[in-house]
Amino acid sequence: MRLLDRLFGKGPSAEQQGLAHGIHNPIDTAVTGIQRDEAYADTARIPQLSDYVAQVIAAMIRHSTDAPVIQLTPTDTPPSVFDTKIGGAFYVPEGMRPPRNKETGESLYLLAQLNFGQLPHLPDFPDHGLLQFFIAGDDPLYGMNLDDPQSQKTWRIRYLPTIPEVRTPLRTFHPAWKSDTDLPFPDERFSLQLAPTLATQAITTSDHRFDGELQRCIGSMNDRDRDFYRMHEAEISDTLSDLLAWGGHQIGGYPLFTQEDPRTNDPVWRGADTMLLQIDSIDDVMFGDSGVANFFIRPDQLRRLDFSQVLYTWDCY
Known part of the structure:
Protein backbone atom coordinates (compact mmCIF):
# COMPACT_ATOMS: atom_id res chain seq x y z
CA MET A 1 0.00 0.00 0.00
CA PRO A 68 0.64 36.16 -6.44
CA VAL A 69 1.47 38.76 -3.82
CA ILE A 70 3.86 41.70 -3.58
CA GLN A 71 5.73 41.83 -0.31
CA LEU A 72 6.80 45.34 0.70
CA THR A 73 10.04 45.67 2.66
CA PRO A 74 11.40 48.95 4.07
CA THR A 75 14.71 50.24 2.75
CA ASP A 76 17.23 52.65 4.26
CA THR A 77 16.69 55.15 1.43
CA PRO A 78 14.63 58.25 2.26
CA PRO A 79 11.54 58.11 0.03
CA SER A 80 10.66 60.72 -2.55
CA VAL A 81 7.17 62.18 -2.77
CA PHE A 82 6.34 59.73 -5.61
CA ASP A 83 7.83 56.53 -4.18
CA THR A 84 6.00 53.49 -2.87
CA LYS A 85 6.13 54.22 0.84
CA ILE A 86 4.53 54.50 4.26
CA GLY A 87 3.88 57.98 5.67
CA GLY A 88 5.47 61.27 4.73
CA ALA A 89 4.68 64.01 2.24
CA PHE A 90 2.32 63.49 -0.67
CA TYR A 91 1.60 65.04 -4.06
CA VAL A 92 -1.71 66.76 -4.88
CA PRO A 93 -2.40 67.56 -8.56
CA GLU A 94 -3.53 70.96 -9.76
CA GLY A 95 -7.25 71.38 -9.29
CA MET A 96 -7.39 69.05 -6.27
CA ARG A 97 -7.16 69.87 -2.59
CA PRO A 98 -5.40 67.93 0.15
CA PRO A 99 -7.91 65.48 1.64
CA ARG A 100 -9.69 66.37 4.88
CA ASN A 101 -11.81 64.59 7.44
CA LYS A 102 -15.32 65.47 6.27
CA GLU A 103 -16.67 65.21 9.81
CA THR A 104 -14.10 67.40 11.58
CA GLY A 105 -12.48 69.43 8.81
CA GLU A 106 -9.01 68.33 9.92
CA SER A 107 -6.30 67.25 7.48
CA LEU A 108 -5.94 63.58 6.65
CA TYR A 109 -2.48 62.01 6.73
CA LEU A 110 -0.81 59.72 4.23
CA LEU A 111 -0.79 56.15 5.54
CA ALA A 112 0.77 54.65 2.43
CA GLN A 113 1.31 55.21 -1.27
CA LEU A 114 1.73 52.74 -4.12
CA ASN A 115 3.56 53.76 -7.29
CA PHE A 116 2.49 51.06 -9.74
CA GLY A 117 5.25 52.04 -12.13
CA GLN A 118 7.73 50.81 -9.49
CA LEU A 119 5.90 47.55 -8.75
CA PRO A 120 5.67 44.12 -10.38
CA HIS A 121 2.32 43.73 -12.10
CA LEU A 122 -0.49 41.80 -10.41
CA PRO A 123 -3.64 40.64 -12.25
CA ASP A 124 -6.42 43.28 -12.22
CA PHE A 125 -4.12 45.96 -10.74
CA PRO A 126 -3.05 49.02 -12.76
CA ASP A 127 0.48 49.19 -14.16
CA HIS A 128 0.89 52.96 -13.75
CA GLY A 129 -0.12 55.82 -11.49
CA LEU A 130 -0.22 56.49 -7.75
CA LEU A 131 -2.67 55.04 -5.25
CA GLN A 132 -2.72 57.08 -2.04
CA PHE A 133 -4.25 55.90 1.25
CA PHE A 134 -5.15 58.59 3.79
CA ILE A 135 -6.29 58.14 7.40
CA ALA A 136 -7.45 60.43 10.20
CA GLY A 137 -5.09 61.70 12.87
CA ASP A 138 -7.86 63.08 15.09
CA ASP A 139 -9.61 59.75 15.68
CA PRO A 140 -8.40 56.82 17.84
CA LEU A 141 -9.65 54.47 15.10
CA TYR A 142 -7.63 56.35 12.42
CA GLY A 143 -10.85 57.05 10.51
CA MET A 144 -12.15 53.48 10.37
CA ASN A 145 -15.95 53.36 10.48
CA LEU A 146 -17.17 50.08 11.94
CA ASP A 147 -20.75 50.75 10.84
CA ASP A 148 -19.93 51.88 7.31
CA PRO A 149 -16.51 50.57 6.23
CA GLN A 150 -16.97 51.92 2.69
CA SER A 151 -17.57 55.51 3.78
CA GLN A 152 -14.57 57.67 2.99
CA LYS A 153 -15.67 60.62 5.11
CA THR A 154 -12.91 60.06 7.68
CA TRP A 155 -10.34 58.38 5.44
CA ARG A 156 -9.70 58.51 1.72
CA ILE A 157 -8.24 56.74 -1.28
CA ARG A 158 -7.05 58.64 -4.31
CA TYR A 159 -5.85 57.17 -7.59
CA LEU A 160 -3.72 59.52 -9.67
CA PRO A 161 -3.20 58.03 -13.15
CA THR A 162 -0.50 60.51 -14.14
CA ILE A 163 2.71 61.29 -12.27
CA PRO A 164 4.40 64.55 -13.30
CA GLU A 165 8.00 64.37 -14.46
CA VAL A 166 8.93 67.43 -12.41
CA ARG A 167 7.63 67.85 -8.89
CA THR A 168 5.94 71.17 -8.13
CA PRO A 169 6.94 72.17 -4.59
CA LEU A 170 3.67 74.01 -3.97
CA ARG A 171 1.74 70.80 -4.73
CA THR A 172 3.54 68.72 -2.10
CA PHE A 173 1.84 68.47 1.30
CA HIS A 174 2.83 67.13 4.69
CA PRO A 175 0.25 68.13 7.33
CA ALA A 176 1.79 69.14 10.64
CA TRP A 177 1.05 67.11 13.73
CA LYS A 178 -0.91 68.74 16.54
CA SER A 179 -0.55 68.03 20.24
CA ASP A 180 -3.38 65.48 20.08
CA THR A 181 -2.57 63.90 16.70
CA ASP A 182 -2.88 60.13 16.92
CA LEU A 183 -1.37 58.07 14.10
CA PRO A 184 0.22 54.60 13.87
CA PHE A 185 3.65 56.24 13.41
CA PRO A 186 6.24 57.18 16.04
CA ASP A 187 6.54 60.85 15.01
CA GLU A 188 5.84 63.49 12.38
CA ARG A 189 9.06 62.82 10.44
CA PHE A 190 8.38 59.11 10.01
CA SER A 191 8.39 57.79 6.43
CA LEU A 192 9.59 54.52 4.91
CA GLN A 193 10.44 53.72 1.31
CA LEU A 194 9.13 50.23 0.44
CA ALA A 195 10.87 47.81 -1.91
CA PRO A 196 8.68 45.21 -3.69
CA THR A 197 9.24 41.47 -4.00
CA LEU A 198 6.92 39.30 -6.09
CA ALA A 199 6.04 36.04 -4.34
CA THR A 200 3.26 33.47 -3.99
CA GLN A 201 1.13 33.05 -0.90
CA ALA A 202 -1.30 30.36 0.26
CA ILE A 203 -4.54 31.26 1.97
CA THR A 204 -4.07 32.33 5.59
CA LEU A 244 0.86 28.83 6.58
CA ALA A 245 1.87 31.84 8.69
CA TRP A 246 2.28 35.07 6.75
CA GLY A 247 2.34 38.73 7.70
CA GLY A 248 3.95 42.05 6.90
CA HIS A 249 3.17 44.84 4.45
CA GLN A 250 1.81 43.52 1.16
CA ILE A 251 -0.30 44.07 -1.95
CA GLY A 252 -2.66 41.31 -3.05
CA GLY A 253 -2.60 37.82 -1.63
CA TYR A 254 -4.44 36.87 1.54
CA PRO A 255 -4.99 38.96 4.68
CA LEU A 256 -3.87 38.56 8.25
CA PHE A 257 -6.40 39.28 11.00
CA THR A 258 -5.76 39.32 14.73
CA GLN A 259 -9.47 38.83 15.47
CA GLU A 260 -11.76 37.59 12.69
CA ASP A 261 -12.37 38.23 9.01
CA PRO A 262 -15.13 40.87 8.74
CA ARG A 263 -16.10 39.45 5.34
CA THR A 264 -17.40 36.22 6.90
CA ASN A 265 -21.11 37.01 7.17
CA ASP A 266 -21.51 40.69 6.34
CA PRO A 267 -23.24 41.31 2.97
CA VAL A 268 -21.51 44.70 2.68
CA TRP A 269 -18.17 42.89 2.46
CA ARG A 270 -19.34 40.12 0.13
CA GLY A 271 -17.27 39.95 -3.03
CA ALA A 272 -14.46 42.19 -1.74
CA ASP A 273 -11.94 39.42 -2.32
CA THR A 274 -8.97 41.46 -3.56
CA MET A 275 -6.69 42.93 -0.94
CA LEU A 276 -5.43 46.28 -2.16
CA LEU A 277 -3.03 46.76 0.71
CA GLN A 278 -2.07 45.38 4.09
CA ILE A 279 -0.04 47.40 6.59
CA ASP A 280 1.21 45.40 9.56
CA SER A 281 2.47 46.54 12.96
CA ILE A 282 6.15 46.20 12.15
CA ASP A 283 8.97 48.59 11.22
CA ASP A 284 7.86 51.20 13.83
CA VAL A 285 4.26 51.12 12.56
CA MET A 286 1.74 50.26 15.29
CA PHE A 287 -2.02 49.88 14.89
CA GLY A 288 -3.39 49.68 18.43
CA ASP A 289 -1.92 46.64 20.16
CA SER A 290 0.09 45.06 17.33
CA GLY A 291 -2.79 45.28 14.87
CA VAL A 292 -3.07 44.97 11.10
CA ALA A 293 -4.79 47.33 8.63
CA ASN A 294 -6.40 46.02 5.44
CA PHE A 295 -8.06 47.56 2.40
CA PHE A 296 -10.30 45.37 0.21
CA ILE A 297 -11.98 45.86 -3.16
CA ARG A 298 -14.12 43.87 -5.58
CA PRO A 299 -12.05 42.62 -8.55
CA ASP A 300 -14.38 44.19 -11.13
CA GLN A 301 -14.13 47.58 -9.41
CA LEU A 302 -10.34 47.32 -9.34
CA ARG A 303 -10.24 46.60 -13.07
CA ARG A 304 -12.33 49.73 -13.65
CA LEU A 305 -10.07 51.74 -11.32
CA ASP A 306 -13.15 52.51 -9.24
CA PHE A 307 -11.95 53.01 -5.66
CA SER A 308 -15.18 54.53 -4.35
CA GLN A 309 -16.32 51.39 -2.50
CA VAL A 310 -13.07 50.16 -0.97
CA LEU A 311 -13.47 48.59 2.47
CA TYR A 312 -11.08 49.73 5.23
CA THR A 313 -10.59 47.83 8.46
CA TRP A 314 -8.00 47.17 11.11
CA ASP A 315 -7.99 45.07 14.23
CA CYS A 316 -5.56 44.33 17.02
CA TYR A 317 -4.98 42.01 19.97
Missing part, protein backbone atom coordinates in the same frame (compact mmCIF):
# COMPACT_ATOMS: atom_id res chain seq x y z
CA ARG A 2 1.53 3.27 -1.10
CA LEU A 3 1.98 6.42 0.97
CA LEU A 4 -1.01 8.27 -0.48
CA ASP A 5 -3.17 5.14 -0.30
CA ARG A 6 -2.71 5.27 3.44
CA LEU A 7 -3.39 8.99 3.71
CA PHE A 8 -6.11 9.51 1.12
CA GLY A 9 -7.44 6.00 0.51
CA LYS A 10 -7.10 3.84 -2.59
CA GLY A 11 -6.44 5.33 -5.96
CA PRO A 12 -4.86 8.72 -5.15
CA SER A 13 -4.69 11.17 -8.00
CA ALA A 14 -1.38 12.04 -9.64
CA GLU A 15 -1.81 15.50 -8.14
CA GLN A 16 -2.08 14.09 -4.62
CA GLN A 17 0.92 11.83 -5.15
CA GLY A 18 2.98 14.82 -6.18
CA LEU A 19 1.85 16.88 -3.21
CA ALA A 20 2.96 14.26 -0.68
CA HIS A 21 6.31 13.65 -2.35
CA GLY A 22 9.13 14.34 0.11
CA ILE A 23 6.87 14.51 3.19
CA HIS A 24 8.04 11.81 5.59
CA ASN A 25 5.42 9.50 7.09
CA PRO A 26 6.60 8.37 10.56
CA ILE A 27 4.85 4.99 10.14
CA ASP A 28 6.71 2.56 7.90
CA THR A 29 5.02 1.60 4.63
CA ALA A 30 5.13 -2.08 5.59
CA VAL A 31 2.83 -1.52 8.58
CA THR A 32 -0.74 -2.26 7.47
CA GLY A 33 -4.10 -3.41 8.79
CA ILE A 34 -4.56 -3.82 12.54
CA GLN A 35 -0.89 -3.05 13.15
CA ARG A 36 -1.36 0.26 11.39
CA ASP A 37 -4.42 1.05 13.53
CA GLU A 38 -2.34 0.31 16.62
CA ALA A 39 0.48 2.52 15.34
CA TYR A 40 -1.96 5.41 14.86
CA ALA A 41 -3.24 4.87 18.41
CA ASP A 42 0.27 4.85 19.91
CA THR A 43 0.47 8.05 21.98
CA ALA A 44 4.22 8.25 21.42
CA ARG A 45 3.61 8.74 17.69
CA ILE A 46 0.94 11.44 18.00
CA PRO A 47 3.30 14.45 17.67
CA GLN A 48 4.99 12.97 14.60
CA LEU A 49 1.75 11.94 12.94
CA SER A 50 0.18 15.32 13.71
CA ASP A 51 3.08 17.09 12.02
CA TYR A 52 2.88 14.74 9.05
CA VAL A 53 -0.85 15.20 8.49
CA ALA A 54 -0.47 18.99 8.90
CA GLN A 55 2.30 19.08 6.30
CA VAL A 56 0.25 17.15 3.75
CA ILE A 57 -2.82 19.35 4.34
CA ALA A 58 -0.62 22.45 4.00
CA ALA A 59 0.78 21.13 0.71
CA MET A 60 -2.75 20.59 -0.62
CA ILE A 61 -3.85 24.05 0.49
CA ARG A 62 -0.81 25.69 -1.12
CA HIS A 63 -1.48 23.82 -4.34
CA SER A 64 -5.09 24.98 -4.57
CA THR A 65 -4.83 28.53 -3.20
CA ASP A 66 -1.37 29.89 -4.06
CA ALA A 67 -1.80 33.44 -5.37
CA THR A 205 -5.83 30.56 8.44
CA SER A 206 -7.64 33.80 9.37
CA ASP A 207 -9.17 34.25 5.88
CA HIS A 208 -12.91 33.49 5.90
CA ARG A 209 -12.44 31.01 3.02
CA PHE A 210 -9.86 28.92 4.86
CA ASP A 211 -12.28 26.57 6.60
CA GLY A 212 -13.82 25.56 3.28
CA GLU A 213 -10.38 24.70 1.89
CA LEU A 214 -9.52 22.77 5.04
CA GLN A 215 -12.71 20.71 4.91
CA ARG A 216 -12.05 19.90 1.26
CA CYS A 217 -8.64 18.51 2.21
CA ILE A 218 -10.02 16.50 5.12
CA GLY A 219 -12.65 15.07 2.79
CA SER A 220 -9.82 13.70 0.59
CA MET A 221 -8.44 11.55 3.41
CA ASN A 222 -9.32 7.94 4.13
CA ASP A 223 -11.30 7.10 7.27
CA ARG A 224 -8.24 6.37 9.42
CA ASP A 225 -6.53 9.66 8.69
CA ARG A 226 -9.76 11.62 8.88
CA ASP A 227 -10.46 10.15 12.32
CA PHE A 228 -6.90 10.94 13.41
CA TYR A 229 -7.33 14.55 12.34
CA ARG A 230 -10.58 14.90 14.26
CA MET A 231 -9.07 13.38 17.40
CA HIS A 232 -6.04 15.68 17.27
CA GLU A 233 -7.50 18.72 15.53
CA ALA A 234 -6.06 21.25 18.02
CA GLU A 235 -2.46 20.07 17.60
CA ILE A 236 -2.74 19.80 13.83
CA SER A 237 -4.40 23.22 13.58
CA ASP A 238 -1.56 24.82 15.55
CA THR A 239 0.99 23.28 13.20
CA LEU A 240 -1.04 24.36 10.16
CA SER A 241 -1.09 27.92 11.45
CA ASP A 242 2.70 27.86 11.71
CA LEU A 243 3.15 26.30 8.27
